[in-house]
Amino acid sequence: MHSRAPETRKGVIGIDFGTTNSSIAYVSNSDEVRLAKFPYLGELTDSYRSLLYLQQVKEGGANVLKSWTGPEGIEHYLSADAKGRLIQSLKSFLTSRTLQGTEVFGRRYTLEDLIARILRDLREKAEQQFGIDIRSAVVGRPVHFSGAEKEEDDSYAEGRLRSAFESAGYESVEFEMEPVAAAHYYESMLDHDELILIGDFGGGTSDFSLVHVGPTILGRGRVPSDIVGNAGLGIGRCLRCKDHQAPRVSGPGRRIAVAFAGQDPTSS
Numbered sequence: 001m002h003s004r005a006p007e008t009r010k011g012v013i014g015i016d017f018g019t020t021n022s023s024i025a026y027v028s029n030s031d032e033v034r035l036a037k038f039p040y041l042g043e044l045t046d047s048y049r050s051l052l053y054l055q056q057v058k059e060g061g062a063n064v065l066k067s068w069t070g071p072e073g074i075e076h077y078l079s080a081d082a083k084g085r086l087i088q089s090l091k092s093f094l095t096s097r098t099l100q101g102t103e104v105f106g107r108r109y110t111l112e113d114l115i116a117r118i119l120r121d122l123r124e125k126a127e128q129q130f131g132i133d134i135r136s137a138v139v140g141r142p143v144h145f146s147g148a149e150k151e152e153d154d155s156y157a158e159g160r161l162r163s164a165f166e167s168a169g170y171e172s173v174e175f176e177m178e179p180v181a182a183a184h185y186y187e188s189m190l191d192h193d194e195l196i197l198i199g200d201f202g203g204g205t206s207d208f209s210l211v212h213v214g215p216t217i218l219g220r221g222r223v224p225s226d227i228v229g230n231a232g233l234g235i236g237r238c239l240r241c242k243d244h245q246a247p248r249v250s251g252p253g254r255r256i257a258v259a260f261a262g263q264d265p266t267s268s
Contacts, residue, residue, distance in 0.1 A: 013126075013137040016178070017119065017161070019091045019146070020203030021047040022070075024122055024137075026130045036126040040071035048125075050091065052117055053077045055084030069121040089203070090115050094157035095147040112164040119168035136172035139165065140181050142205040143230045178202070179209040179230065187213035195228070207231070 011028040023046055026034045037044040053073035056063045068076050077086050093099045093111060101110035123134050145157035158175060165173045179198040186196065193214030200207040209230035217226055 010132050013134050014139075014181075015122070015137045016140045017091065017115075017122075018050055018202055019089055019205075020050060022050045022118070022122060023048060024126045026126070026132070034130060036122075036129050038071050038125060041075065045071060048122055049074060049088075050118055051086060051088045052090075052114055053084060053086050055080055055082075067117065069118045070125075072121075087114065090118075091161075092146040094160045095145045095153045097156075112160055112167060115161070115164035116167035119165055119170070123169055135170060136174075137165075137170055138174050138176055138181075140178040141175045142200075142202065143177050143179065143207040143209065144205065146205050177207070177209070177230065179207045180211065180227065183209065183211045183213055187218065190214050193217070 011026055014025045014027065016023045024036045026036070028034075035046045036048075037046050038048055039045075048070040050070075051073050052067060052069050053076055054065060054067045055076065057066050058064075066076075067073075073086070077083065090111060096111075099111060101108050101113065127134050139161075141158060141161065145154055148154045148157065162173055162175075179200045182198050182200060183196065186198075190213060193212065193216050195210065195212055198207075198209045198211060207230065210228040212226040212228065
């Protein structure tokens with residue numbers, strides 16, 4: 001379950017792409033850790049909201065589609081007089097075989113396209129702060145994706161997420177289960193071995209893992225048997241709508257078939 005971190009020329013990038021919030025960190029070769037921060041309403045935040053906002057604006061007398069992600073997307077949504085489309089919780093639908101994308105003026109946009117739009121902005125903004133080209137990353141993933149009923153569902157969701165990362169410019173992506181990643185941090189502070197329960201409460205899933213950690217494990221290297229057990233529970237489904245819930249879309253004519261216009265919504 002543990003993946004070897006793909007390294008950049010100057011260090012390692014770690015990404016938490018969450019249902020609600022995302023974050024990206026850089027670990028240099030000297031083990032210095034930097035967490036990217038983003039401007040939001042005059043302050044800085046290390047939480048990058050996992051959302052996409054699209055709005056038609058007038059340019060040269062013509063309607064042109066613009067799109068923004070993260071905190072910038074929220075600011076544009078809040079300041080707009082005529083609201084566009086605010087799309088959230090895309091990660092929760094990676095297991096869905098029926099939600100593949102949407103047709104817009106004869107052109108198809110997939111769920112992966114929309115997620116990639118968020119991931120590309122996250123990468124480019126982090127590159128500016130860290131001063132490096134980001135082409136590889138270790139990425140957290142839930143034990144069980146929201147809506148997964150069997151192992152094949154999780155594999156399908158991970159494959160779609162990997163495709164989104166590749167479309168966003170990441171050439172090498174290694175996945176690590178989110179609660180296991182949390183165990184690594186706790187383990188680094190221990191001077192004795194322990195058996196611990198890790199709980200990860202997210203916007204789309206809650207994951208739990210029972211893991212052996214400590215100096216002994218660090219010294220010999222982690223093996224599969226160190227992870228005694230793990231399980232996850234999707235919490236991002238609407239009880240009333242059950243499996244027919246669509247991603248949260250705000251704005252006039254709220255529906256999954258979001259009407260894009262003018263230009264490719266997956267470009268800035």
